[in-house]
Amino acid sequence: MSRYLQLNNGNKIPHIGFGTWELGRSQAANVVYHALKAGFRLIDTAYLYRNEKEVGEGIEQWLDEDPENNKRSEVFYTTKLWDTQFGYENAKRSIQRAIDQVQGLEYIDLLLMHSPNGGPRVRKETYQAMQEAVDQGLVKQLGVSSWGEAHLKELFSWDGLKHKPVVNQIELSPWCMRERLVDFCHKNEILTEAYSPLARGGRFNEEAVKSIAKSKGVTPAQVLLRWSIQKGHIPIPKTQTIGRLPENIDVFGFELSDQEVGQLDHPNEHDHTDWDVVNVP
Numbered sequence: 577m578s579r580y581l582q583l584n585n586g587n588k589i590p591h592i593g594f595g596t597w598e599l600g601r602s603q604a605a606n607v608v609y610h611a612l613k614a615g616f617r618l619i620d621t622a623y624l625y626r627n628e629k630e631v632g633e634g635i636e637q638w639l640d641e642d643p644e645n646n647k648r649s650e651v652f653y654t655t656k657l658w659d660t661q662f663g664y665e666n667a668k669r670s671i672q673r674a675i676d677q678v679q680g681l682e683y684i685d686l687l688l689m690h691s692p693n694g695g696p697r698v699r700k701e702t703y704q705a706m707q708e709a710v711d712q713g714l715v716k717q718l719g720v721s722s723w724g725e726a727h728l729k730e731l732f733s734w735d736g737l738k739h740k741p742v743v744n745q746i747e748l749s750p751w752c753m754r755e756r757l758v759d760f761c762h763k764n765e766i767l768t769e770a771y772s773p774l775a776r777g778g779r780f781n782e783e784a785v786k787s788i789a790k791s792k793g794v795t796p797a798q799v800l801l802r803w804s805i806q807k808g809h810i811p812i813p814k815t816q817t818i819g820r821l822p823e824n825i826d827v828f829g830f831e832l833s834d835q836e837v838g839q840l841d842h843p844n845e846h847d848h849t850d851w852d853v854v855n856v857p
């Protein structure tokens with residue numbers, strides 16, 4: 577199993593990333609630095625998380641530590657425009673702000689619209705501002721988050737679409753599988769990034785998770801991350817515990833059988849752990 581996937585624009589993306597929601601300003605830089613040291617290369621933040629600057633500092637610390645080996649091109653920095661930053665002029669300003677937060681990184685690898693909120697016009701205006709950021713070289717590629725099939729179809733039919741989204745970041749776990757949406761994304765060459773891939777830590781005691789972990793000699797967290805990878809998703813687990821980072825990245829040395837994947841699957845549950853805006857108008 578490769579540690580990278582190919583995006584629809586030909587670029588590559590790490591098959592696992594590191595989530596930074598709820599990493600406070602005092603800890604974010606240090607944890608992100610250690611995440612990179614442990615082997616994570618995709619770092620996911622957002623305006624909403626109020627830690628973009630510190631996340632950038634953690635990345636720069638890692639780059640500065642060993643410039644011969646730690647290259648900017650190896651890091652895949654993702655941030656997101658929040659709902660209050662939508663609309664053409666607003667998004668233009670907000671993108672510049674996002675760049676200013678991480679000046680040492682020079683560019684954003686992936687910029688996501690954090691939600692489909694706001695309606696068709698706001699979605700297009702915001703996306704237009706994001707496309708211009710790609711044309712200016714500020715951003716390498718674009719994506720969306722919590723977009724449903726209807727939102728994506730609306731974007732595909734827009735004659736202004738120039739830079740197709742490369743990913744849709746949605747909540748995905750064995751208890752929130754969204755099979756139809758995932759299938760639609762994959763058929764349209766949009767990769768699925770799995771947010772809250774550990775179900776926010778709430779499912780480690782499920783019988784199937786525990787027994788598979790035991791039989792494989794891995795941890796429950798590793799079982800959930802491996803499930804995500806085998807479904808073709810890019811999981812972005814978060815931890816504030818530096819000691820858990822090596823465990824969360826070490827998910828390429830074992831495989832779940834089809835039967836084990838089937839034991840974990842709960843296609844008929846829709847147990848999302850936080851907001852669910854996939855079906856907003």
Ligand SMILES: NC(=O)C1=CN([C@@H]2O[C@H](COP(=O)(O)OP(=O)(O)OC[C@H]3O[C@@H](n4cnc5c(N)ncnc54)[C@H](OP(=O)(O)O)[C@@H]3O)[C@@H](O)[C@H]2O)C=CC1
Pocket residue numbers: 594595596597598620621690721722745746770771772773774775776777795797798812813814815816817820823824850
């Ligand atoms: N686009 C969107 O709307 C959303 C995006 N996200 C993104 O997805 C990322 C991940 O999702 P998130 O909701 O944070 O939740 P996760 O599913 O990643 O779970 C995080 C929880 O799991 C615990 N944990 C992590 N690793 C282990 C381990 N090896 N063993 C035991 N417990 C562990 C963490 O504890 P501890 O930290 O104490 O170690 C924390 O409580 C976010 O950080 C964010 O970047 C999340 C929600 C919405």
Ligand SMILES: O=C1Nc2ccccc2C1=O
Pocket residue numbers: 597622624850851
């Ligand atoms: O990480 C996140 N946690 C959230 C909770 C509510 C809305 C958005 C988010 C995130 O992006």
